Amino acid sequence: MHSPSDDALVLHSEEPALQSQRGGRELPELAHRLRSGFVPVVIPLWRKNLARIPALISWLREQGRALPMPEAFQPRPNHFLAEDLGAYHTYVQHLLSPHALRVAPPDQELLAIASRLDHATLVPAGDRLRLFGMITEAVFVGPRVFHLDVTNACNTNCLYCWFHSPLAGARPDAAKLDRRWRNSFLEVPVALQLLDDLRELGSVEDLVISGKGEPLLHPRILDLVSEAKDRELFVTLFTNGILLDQVLRERLLQRPPDLLYVSVSAATPATYRLLHRDCAEGEFERVRANLRALGESREQLKLATPRIVLVMVLNRYNAEELEAFYELGRELGVAFVRYQVMADEPYLREAGLLAPQLPAVLEQLAKVEKKQGEGPRLVENISLQAVRLAENQTDWSHHHFLHHPCNVGWFFARSWADGGYSFCCSPKATALGHDRSFKELWQSEHYRSFRRAGKYIPSHADFTFEDGTPLYTPICNRCPHYEQMAYFDNLARSCGLEEYLWR
Numbered sequence: 001m002h003s004p005s006d007d008a009l010v011l012h013s014e015e016p017a018l019q020s021q022r023g024g025r026e027l028p029e030l031a032h033r034l035r036s037g038f039v040p041v042v043i044p045l046w047r048k049n050l051a052r053i054p055a056l057i058s059w060l061r062e063q064g065r066a067l068p069m070p071e072a073f074q075p076r077p078n079h080f081l082a083e084d085l086g087a088y089h090t091y092v093q094h095l096l097s098p099h100a101l102r103v104a105p106p107d108q109e110l111l112a113i114a115s116r117l118d119h120a121t122l123v124p125a126g127d128r129l130r131l132f133g134m135i136t137e138a139v140f141v142g143p144r145v146f147h148l149d150v151t152n153a154c155n156t157n158c159l160y161c162w163f164h165s166p167l168a169g170a171r172p173d174a175a176k177l178d179r180r181w182r183n184s185f186l187e188v189p190v191a192l193q194l195l196d197d198l199r200e201l202g203s204v205e206d207l208v209i210s211g212k213g214e215p216l217l218h219p220r221i222l223d224l225v226s227e228a229k230d231r232e233l234f235v236t237l238f239t240n241g242i243l244l245d246q247v248l249r250e251r252l253l254q255r256p257p258d259l260l261y262v263s264v265s266a267a268t269p270a271t272y273r274l275l276h277r278d279c280a281e282g283e284f285e286r287v288r289a290n291l292r293a294l295g296e297s298r299e300q301l302k303l304a305t306p307r308i309v310l311v312m313v314l315n316r317y318n319a320e321e322l323e324a325f326y327e328l329g330r331e332l333g334v335a336f337v338r339y340q341v342m343a344d345e346p347y348l349r350e351a352g353l354l355a356p357q358l359p360a361v362l363e364q365l366a367k368v369e370k371k372q373g374e375g376p377r378l379v380e381n382i383s384l385q386a387v388r389l390a391e392n393q394t395d396w397s398h399h400h401f402l403h404h405p406c407n408v409g410w411f412f413a414r415s416w417a418d419g420g421y422s423f424c425c426s427p428k429a430t431a432l433g434h435d436r437s438f439k440e441l442w443q444s445e446h447y448r449s450f451r452r453a454g455k456y457i458p459s460h461a462d463f464t465f466e467d468g469t470p471l472y473t474p475i476c477n478r479c480p481h482y483e484q485m486a487y488f489d490n491l492a493r494s495c496g497l498e499e500y501l502w503r
């Protein structure tokens with residue numbers, strides 16, 4: 001075994017920037033030394049090298065060193081990270097030391113991080129590994145939330161919808177939303193492969209079956225829910241409730257999703273009609289009856305699921321009905337009410353909340369918060385959005401991501417019905433088409449570059465995705481994942497690890 005010496009070549013990472021950050025030499029210089037004669041190599045096991053050992057060995061092999069290829073570090077679920085680090089060090093050292101390559105024991109910083117996470121026993125195991133991933137710039141577990149879009153087709157045209165609103169014709173890319181796009185349905189074999197991938201990746205705490213249209217229009221939607229449940233995934237299904245007639249309700253209750261998000265956004269027929277301009281006569285009443293009947297059937301069958309989340313996208317037409325909407329939820333016996341401030345896209349501006357409406361919105365919100373003990377619970381996202389409403393603004397994340405990391409790449413991913421995967425709910429393609437398996441994509445070096453760009457978003461705002469979309473767009477000022485991002489910030493803070501989200 002070789003020990004470190006003045007002559008040993010110390011390899012921090014194959015990335016030149018990391019080499020110099022850690023006081024190492026530039027890669028071309030290291031390559032030159034390796035090629036000009038035998039030199040012992042030392043790889044320090046520090047936090048950004050931990051998951052890079054196979055990549056570093058690969059690089060050394062490219063420089064002509066005959067080395068066996070080790071497995072990547074993979075912590076065991078529900079096991080102590082510090083112990084796993086020790087075991088991994090023993091394994092690679094045993095494998096590589098006969099080849100004049102020494103892997104140093106985990107450094108003090110890495111051990112301290114692992115120990116803090118090991119002591120955070122109240123943090124769910126999957127989230128602990130995601131946090132460890134953010135810190136080490138590696139991925140050890142699947143996303144916490146995965147949006148599976150099953151169709152772009154829709155049977156309504158909500159005024160606030162990015163895609164089907166009568167106002168969406170003014171989108172700069174409106175031409176892309178053509179007939180082919182509108183008739184996209186996810187193919188079942190692709191969906192099943194995706195479900196298998198998510199199961200294998202582990203810890204997908206929420207599979208959200210959604211779409212840019214109405215998921216219940218997919219002819220195999222209930223089979224897909226059932227297949228996801230077979231794979232023991234927690235399933236959330238989105239709908240607008242229009243198609244939930246008796247036949248569909250009975251089928252849904254045979255293998256129910258865990259949560260059913262129903263977007264209604266109005267407490268009265270008149271407001272519903274303002275927001276759904278082409279709706280059929282009596283549609284609001286029908287949706288209300290469908291939901292009431294669903295709740296009653298679930299009670300009769302003594303089922304615990306689906307728990308219903310009634311959704312209101314807050315805009316200028318329904319702002320005065322915020323409290324009435326909560327009462328509608330109570331009347332229907334739903335478990336949760338979710339209020340979501342409408343994203344103020346330029347082409348939807350005619351529907352956005354108006355500044356003079358905001359005090360009344362906050363007032364109603366305060367009232368329904370007090371009612372929670374005896375009625376549906378509020379989904380917490382609105383409390384973060386309300387902070388900005390109190391400042392008379394509707395861009396809830398404002399300029400946050402000009403100064404803070406975007407760590408969405410560790411806890412979320414989305415698949416589109418017309419093919420491809422997205423980094424977040426704002427369309428940013430990590431792959432075009434479904435040719436590549438999601439599992440392979442999620443674990444790839446390529447995906448690592450997306451995650452790293454997000455982590456260092458203030459200096460990587462111009463980074464572009466596969467479809468040419470830049471990382472930082474105006475949607476980052478009303479980030480769809482702001483609440484989850486805050487959750488991981490809080491976790492990191494509670495473990496004393498917040499600084500590592502930055503560096």
Ligand code: SF4
Pocket residue numbers: 401406407408423424425426454471472473475476478479480481482
């Ligand atoms: S909208 Fe911007 S900040 Fe939010 S998750 Fe997407 S890239 Fe990150």
